[in-house]
Amino acid sequence: MKKPPEWSISIGFNIFITTLGIVFVALLLTGLVFLLFFSATLNGLVERNAREINKQIVMNFESYINSVIETANYIEFASYNRDLTTEAAALSELLRQNVNLKRDVLAIFLFDSTGNKVLGSGLDVARRDSVASQAWFRTTVATDGVFHFNDWQASSLVDSREDLVIPVSKSFEFLNGGRLERGVLLIELNNAGLTDLARKTNLGRDGFLLIVDEAGSLLYSSEASPDRRTAPALAVVADLFMGGQRHDLAGTEMFVNVNTLGQTRWRIVTISNADESAGLARRLIVLLLFILAVITLLAALFSGLISMRLSKPISQLKSSMLEIETGKFIAPIEVRGQREIVSLAHSFNSMIGKLQDLMARLVDEQQEKRKTELRALQNQINPHFLYNTLDSIVWLAEQQRNKDVIATVVALARFFRISISKGQNFISLAEEMEHVRHYLTIQSIRYVNKFTYGFDVPDELLAGKVMKLVLQPLVENAIYHGVGGEGGHIAIAARQRDGFLVLSVTNTGYGISDEKIALLCKAMRGTAEKSSVGLRNVYQRLKLYYGESADILVESRPDESTTISLLVPLAGPEERS
Amino acid sequence: MRNSTVIRESWPTSGRLAAWPAGVLIAALMALAVAGCAGGDPLVGLFLYNEADPYILEFGRQILGAAPSGFAIKKFDAANSQPIQNEQIDNFLDRRPDLLVVNPVDRLGAYAIIQRARSAAVPVVFFNREPLAADMALWDRVWYVGAKAIQSGRLQAELVIKLFGGDPAHLNAFDRNGDNVIQALILKGEQGHQDAEIRTREVLHSFEERAFRVEVLALEIANWNQAEAYEKIHHLLRQYQSAIELVISNNDAMALGAISRMRQNGWFNDADGNGVIDSRDPDWTPVVGIDGLRAAEQAITEGYLYGTVKNDSLSMALAIIELAEFLLGRRSGSSLSATVEDGRYIWVDYTPYVYQP
Numbered sequence: 001m002k003k004p005p006e007w008s009i010s011i012g013f014n015i016f017i018t019t020l021g022i023v024f025v026a027l028l029l030t031g032l033v034f035l036l037f038f039s040a041t042l043n044g045l046v047e048r049n050a051r052e053i054n055k056q057i058v059m060n061f062e063s064y065i066n067s068v069i070e071t072a073n074y075i076e077f078a079s080y081n082r083d084l085t086t087e088a089a090a091l092s093e094l095l096r097q098n099v100n101l102k103r104d105v106l107a108i109f110l111f112d113s114t115g116n117k118v119l120g121s122g123l124d125v126a127r128r129d130s131v132a133s134q135a136w137f138r139t140t141v142a143t144d145g146v147f148h149f150n151d152w153q154a155s156s157l158v159d160s161r162e163d164l165v166i167p168v169s170k171s172f173e174f175l176n177g178g179r180l181e182r183g184v185l186l187i188e189l190n191n192a193g194l195t196d197l198a199r200k201t202n203l204g205r206d207g208f209l210l211i212v213d214e215a216g217s218l219l220y221s222s223e224a225s226p227d228r229r230t231a232p233a234l235a236v237v238a239d240l241f242m243g244g245q246r247h248d249l250a251g252t253e254m255f256v257n258v259n260t261l262g263q264t265r266w267r268i269v270t271i272s273n274a275d276e277s278a279g280l281a282r283r284l285i286v287l288l289l290f291i292l293a294v295i296t297l298l299a300a301l302f303s304g305l306i307s308m309r310l311s312k313p314i315s316q317l318k319s320s321m322l323e324i325e326t327g328k329f330i331a332p333i334e335v336r337g338q339r340e341i342v343s344l345a346h347s348f349n350s351m352i353g354k355l356q357d358l359m360a361r362l363v364d365e366q367q368e369k370r371k372t373e374l375r376a377l378q379n380q381i382n383p384h385f386l387y388n389t390l391d392s393i394v395w396l397a398e399q400q401r402n403k404d405v406i407a408t409v410v411a412l413a414r415f416f417r418i419s420i421s422k423g424q425n426f427i428s429l430a431e432e433m434e435h436v437r438h439y440l441t442i443q444s445i446r447y448v449n450k451f452t453y454g455f456d457v458p459d460e461l462l463a464g465k466v467m468k469l470v471l472q473p474l475v476e477n478a479i480y481h482g483v484g485g486e487g488g489h490i491a492i493a494a495r496q497r498d499g500f501l502v503l504s505v506t507n508t509g510y511g512i513s514d515e516k517i518a519l520l521c522k523a524m525r526g527t528a529e530k531s532s533v534g535l536r537n538v539y540q541r542l543k544l545y546y547g548e549s550a551d552i553l554v555e556s557r558p559d560e561s562t563t564i565s566l567l568v569p570l571a572g573p574e575e576r577s
Numbered sequence: 578m579r580n581s582t583v584i585r586e587s588w589p590t591s592g593r594l595a596a597w598p599a600g601v602l603i604a605a606l607m608a609l610a611v612a613g614c615a616g617g618d619p620l621v622g623l624f625l626y627n628e629a630d631p632y633i634l635e636f637g638r639q640i641l642g643a644a645p646s647g648f649a650i651k652k653f654d655a656a657n658s659q660p661i662q663n664e665q666i667d668n669f670l671d672r673r674p675d676l677l678v679v680n681p682v683d684r685l686g687a688y689a690i691i692q693r694a695r696s697a698a699v700p701v702v703f704f705n706r707e708p709l710a711a712d713m714a715l716w717d718r719v720w721y722v723g724a725k726a727i728q729s730g731r732l733q734a735e736l737v738i739k740l741f742g743g744d745p746a747h748l749n750a751f752d753r754n755g756d757n758v759i760q761a762l763i764l765k766g767e768q769g770h771q772d773a774e775i776r777t778r779e780v781l782h783s784f785e786e787r788a789f790r791v792e793v794l795a796l797e798i799a800n801w802n803q804a805e806a807y808e809k810i811h812h813l814l815r816q817y818q819s820a821i822e823l824v825i826s827n828n829d830a831m832a833l834g835a836i837s838r839m840r841q842n843g844w845f846n847d848a849d850g851n852g853v854i855d856s857r858d859p860d861w862t863p864v865v866g867i868d869g870l871r872a873a874e875q876a877i878t879e880g881y882l883y884g885t886v887k888n889d890s891l892s893m894a895l896a897i898i899e900l901a902e903f904l905l906g907r908r909s910g911s912s913l914s915a916t917v918e919d920g921r922y923i924w925v926d927y928t929p930y931v932y933q934p
Contacts, residue, residue, distance in 0.1 A: 055660040062659075073768035080796055143709060145771040146685060170769075173778075214688060241692035243667030260686035262659045267689065 012311030019303035024296050031288040039281040046277040047255060051244050054257035054270040057201050057209065062262045064193055069147055069263055071098055071105065072170055072187055083175040084118065095119055104193035106165055107158045110172060112183045113141065118174070120186075122158040131157070136167045140184045144171035149264035152219050156188055164191045191220070198222045203272045206252060210269035211261075212237055219266065229254070229271065237269050246274055253278055313337035317345055324352065367544060374541050375425070385476075392446040404445055411441040421468060425545075426573065429494060429501075430462040436471045436492060443479055451479065451488035451507075461494050464501060466568060467545055473534030474505040474564050482507030482562055496570065500549075504565040511556040520554055535564075542566065547574040618649040619675040619905045624665060626682040626706065627657040630801070631830060632868050632890065633680065636705065639894035640678070645902070650678075659683040666690055670697040676901055680705040684771070688712040691719055700904050704897055713921060720904075722897050722915075722923045724888050726772050729867045729927045730779025732886040736865055736929050737780075737823060738787060740883060745788040751863065752822060759789065759823050762813055763796040764806050764835060766827040773801075776827045776867060794821060799831045806834030814842055824864040829873035829885055832866030836881045839864075845881055854880030869930055877932050884931035893925045 009017075078094055095108045109120030115132025117123050131137055136150035150167045165188045172185035198209045199222060208223035210230065216238045221230040229249040236247050236256050244257040253274040261268050313335040320333045332352070335345035389412055396405045415438040421427050427435075433455060440453050471492065478490045491506040512520070524539035535552070542550040546569050556562040623641070628634045637652060644650050651669065655662035659682040666677065670693065677694055679701055681687045687708030692715065694701045700718035713719055741759060742749035748757050766773030777796075784791045795813050799806035806826070814821070826832035839845065844862060845854045854861065866873055869887030876882035896915045900923060902908035915923045 051664060055664065058660045059658070069769055077768050077796075077798065081793065143711075145774060146709070147769070239696065241689040241696075242663040243693065258689075259660045259663050260683065260689040262683040263685060265685055265688070 010311060011314060012307035015307035015310060016300070016303050019306075020296065020300050023299040023303075024292075027292050027295055031292060035281070035284060035288060038284060039277075042277050042280060043274075046274060047244060050255040050257055050270070050272045050274075053201075053203065053272070054244070054259055054268070057197075057270055058259045058261060058268045060197055060201075061194070061268055064197060065149070065261060065263050067102075068104075068168055068187065068189060071102055072147065072168070072185060074098070075108070075185065076170075076172065079174065081175065083178060085177045088119070092119055092121070096121065104189050106156055106188040106190050107186075108188070109157065109186045110174065110183055111137070111186065112181060115184075118176075118183060134167075136169050136186075137184060140169040140171055144182075146170070147263055149266060151213055151217070152191060157186075158188070165189060166191055166194070195220060195222075201270070203270055205273050205276070206254070207270070207272040210234070210237070210271070212267050212269060214265040214267075216267075233269060233271050237267065241267070309337060310341075313341040313345065317341070317348060320348070370540075371544055374537060374544065388446060389442050392442075396445065408442055408445050411438040414438045415442065419469060425467060426465045427468040428462065429457065429464050429466050429503075432466050432468060432471055433457055433462070433492070433494075435469065436475055439472050439475060440490070447479070449486055451483045451490055453490040453492065456491065456493040458494065458496075461496060461501065464570070465572065466501065466503070467541060467573070470538050470542070470566055470568075471503060471505065473538050474566070476534060477564070478505050478507035478562075482509045484509050499570050501568040501570055502565050503568065504563050506561050506563040508561050511558040511560060511562050512554075513556075513558070517554045517556060524552060538566070542568065545573040618647055620672065621648055621650045621676045621678060621901060622666070622669045622674050623650050623652045624662055624677065624679045624681075625652065625654050626662070626680045628654040629657070631870060631872075632828070632888070633705070635870070636680075636890040636894065639891050640897055643891075643894045643898040645898070648898075648901070655682050657682055659686045663689065667693060670694065670699060673697075674699055675905055677701045678897060678901065679703050681708065682706075684708055688715060691715045694719075702897055702900055702904070704893060717920075718904075720900055720917075720921045720923070722893055722900060722925065724893070724925050724927050726775035727779050729886050729888065730776045730781075731783045732927050732929045733776070733825065733865055733867055734780045734783030734787070734789075736884045736886070736931060737825070737863070738784075738789060740863055741789070745790070750859075753819065753859070754822075757790065759784075759791045760794050760817070760820050761791050761823040761825055762794055762810070762817070762821055762835075764810070764824065764826040764831040765796055765798045766801045766831070768798050770801075773827050780825055791823075799834065801828050801830060803830040803834035803837075806831035807838050810835045810838050811842075814838065814844075819860070821862055824862065826864065826866045829866035829868040829870040829882075832864050832882060832885070833870075833872055833876060836864055836876060840881065852879070856880060856883070867927075869928075874930065877930065880932065884929060887928045887930050889925050889928055896923050896925055 075094060075098060079091055082091060084091060095110070099105050099108055107120060107122055109123060110118040111131055112118050115137060117131075136148060139150070140148050148167075148169045150169060153165050153167055156165045168187040168189060170185050172183050173180050174183060175181075194211065198211070198220060201209055201222075203209065206229075208221065208229065210218060210222075210233060211220040212218055212234065216234065218230065218234055223230050229252075232247070232249045233254075233256060236245065236249075237258060240256060240258050242258050242260065244255055247254055247256050249256075249271065255270075255272050255274045257270045257272075258267050260266070316333065316335050332349040333345050335342055389408065393405055393408050393412075396408060415435060418427070418431055418435040418438070421431065437455070444451070444453070475490060475492070482488065483490065489508045491504075493502075493504045493506070495502045495504075520535070524536050539552050542552065549567075549569050551567045553565040553567065554562070555565070621644075623637065625633050625637050628637065641650060641652065651674075653662070653665040653669070655665060662679075662682050663686070666679070669677070677690075677699055679687075679690060681690065681703060684706045687703065687706075688711075691701060691708070691712055695716045695718075700720070702720045702722060704722045707721055707723055708719075713721060737759070741751050746757065748755075748759070752759065754760070763777060765777050781791065781793070794817050797806075797809045797813060799809050810824075824832070824835055826835060836845075839862070844860065846858050846860060847853065848855050848858055856863075863883035864881070865883055866885040867888060869885050869889065873882055873885045877884060896913075899908060899913050899915070903910055903913060910917075913923075915925065917923055
């Protein structure tokens with residue numbers, strides 16, 4: 001199995017990110033749409049409201065203007081067909097009454113076309129001369145048929161009055177000596193009526209009202225400190241003749257609404273705070289962000305929990321699989337969690353079980369096969385040995401050593417009988433020793449005086465079963481490789497030690513070096529090229545039948561002796577199913 | 578390991594899914610915007626000062642009726658409030674119209690309409706109420722279609738002069754008391770109103786010019802209103818009774834109001850019972866109006882109203898539509914039936930209207 005690529009993401013993280021992503025995007029979109037819709041609606045509402053207030057204010061002013069016009073109309077109507085020359089007193093009274101009646105009216109004058117006073121009282125003599133040259137007088141004469149609400153004047157035409165006044169004038173026809181003459185009617189208003197109206201209007205925090213003339217010059221501002229926002233508002237009004245606009249005035253977002261004031265050339269400008277709605281939208285954004293954060297956090301928490309619940313058993317399963325990948329079979333996995341994962345783990349466990357069975361069976365089969373092979377090997381009669389023995393028998397017969405011939409043939413027969421031993425694998429130690437003794441008998445007849453031999457086997461061990469034909473190859477080695485020259489000795493011993501039956505073959509001789517011992521051990525395990533067939537066979541059979549604890553030890557004392565010991569577990573051969 | 582690969586592969590899909598609603602939203606908004614821009618017909622706004630005024634109501638209908646197909650005309654009624662009309666115009670200009678046709682509430686406020694239209698580059702045709710000349714001069718894409726108020730008073734005087742025989746020295750039988758002076762009641766529109774002032778002034782001025790002597794028994798202000806005239810003439814009829822030889826009204830509505838009261842007080846007799854009042858009846862008193870309302874024409878046919886001066890709204894409506902076609906590039910300047918004076922004024926004549934059997 002390949003290693004997973006670097007960018008691969010775990011299931012749990014996937015679930016976590018997906019859930020979180022969906023929740024976040026959905027919330028963000030909802031919030032955004034809501035915010036857009038809300039602020040659009042709110043802006044529209046506030047703007048409409050500002051316009052409506054402006055309209056209402058203008059209508060209030062209009063009714064004030066109309067009351068002034070009514071006064072003029074009444075004078076015009078009441079003086080209809082009344083001749084100035086005959087009814088001067090009555091007409092003067094008419095004007096005086098109207099001045100007294102109307103709180104805001106300071107004075108009413110009628111001037112002829114040259115600016116001379118015809119009617120009205122209290123005209124400041126010094127100012128009289130200038131009437132014809134006044135701007136309002138000239139425009140009134142120039143444009144008849146309409147009322148002129150003129151630029152506000154710093155002082156009245158009436159003596160002893162220094163109020164800020166609004167001259168309202170109109171071209172006026174009057175009878176003078178039976179002749180219709182054209183003059184100018186002037187009504188002087190104090191500005192209290194308009195300024196009171198302006199002051200009473202509630203335009204909210206920072207809101208104020210301007211009255212400008214047709215050229216956009218300021219007539220009146222209700223702002224407490226007129227320099228702050230009035231000046232920038234006037235700049236706006238220079239291009240704005242009607243309707244509303246948003247403008248930044250002295251750092252605050254304001255609605256500027258403009259309307260004309262009926263019957264006049266004036267415009268009423270209302271300025272109200274638009275920042276309040278922006279502030280509301282800002283608060284909403286903060287609230288939405290807070291909700292977004294909280295819900296995202298909750299979603300993260302829950303999706304984290306869910307993904308953990310879901311992915312934990314899977315990752316357990318995964319780590320188990322990885323262990324199996326390395327070849328270790330472990331105890332069945334215990335997985336708790338989702339039903340699917342649990343059943344997956346169960347299936348996995350049973351699969352692993354079957355796999356283990358299968359592998360065990362495979363190993364067993366391999367071992368059986370090996371055993372069969374080894375048995376076949378062990379049963380093989382060394383043809384050299386047979387040939388040599390037969391050769392020595394022939395030699396003995398030639399020498400007429402009949403007793404020796406008999407002994408050799410008997411030993412050979414016994415040797416073979418034990419070798420076969422009815423096909424059994426395990427024989428008693430006594431039989432094994434017998435087998436070796438027969439072998440030594442034959443070999444000692446063949447190699448006269450080459451070596452002596454001795455057995456040291458306690459009687460209580462003789463009955464114990466041992467794998468057959470394990471000592472003969474050792475003894476064979478001792479004869480061919482150990483004892484050199486004449487007078488060697490081979491000692492065969494059996495001992496019981498630490499749960500092992502130790503069978504040793506010691507021979508005198510030069511001994512073997514440590515390097516040679518190491519080589520020998522390698523040869524036994526079958527890893528070296530050159531090997532002693534006999535020793536390796538014994539070693540492998542021991543391992544195969546007795547398990548790993550069985551072993552062969554090689555010790556050597558240079559120029560003295562070499563001992564090869566077989567460690568056979570007393571527990572007997574390992575039972576394998 | 579394959580598991581995680583499968584899920585990773587599904588990622589782009591879920592990404593697309595998440596982007597999907599936003600895409601749809603944007604697409605829908607764009608579709609809306611496109612739909613809002615659609616429409617090939619020129620958009621024209623018609624702003625009437627007050628539909629409660631029957632003359633204006635009819636005028637508006639005539640304009641709509643005269644408009645050819647392919648004109649999208651939106652009509653607005655300001656209910657006699659300039660702030661309302663301002664708001665209507667301001668809002669309408671946001672829809673990027675091609676033309677404004679405006680009957681202003683307040684002729685002094687027209688300068689603001691002109692400036693606003695100018696900033697939106699939408700031409701304006703005013704009618705019925707003439708803005709100040711100085712305001713008309715603010716922009717070269719402003720026109721006025723109307724009648725000269727002076728003419729109405731003069732024509733009204735002509736009708737009366739014709740009825741009384743045309744000779745100031747020898748008035749005919751309609752001068753009941755035979756004093757060669759016409760005793761008249763005047764019903765004035767609105768005190769201070771330009772038209773009312775001009776009509777009143779001009780009718781009297783014309784008599785003077787032609788040396789006809791007219792004695793104004795009383796001048797009553799009835800604010801252009803039929804019901805108000807009906808109420809206000811009552812005491813005058815009682816006070817002057819048969820001394821009244823003529824009733825001059827600034828408009829038809831007030832004339833009709835006066836006639837209602839006169840009929841109620843038994844002023845008109847149908848001597849021969851043919852359903853038509855006979856002007857030869859010695860008790861018949863002439864009433865003259867201005868405007869030429871349909872109801873006035875009806876009253877003329879029935880003999881109650883002597884005559885009216887038609888403020889020819891139908892001709893004006895046609896002139897307005899022709900001018901609109903010209904301004905929208907659908908008509909050449911030379912094919913206009915009315916003459917354009919001073920480059921921006923179209924004057925439609927008043928026409929006298931009396932019973933013609």
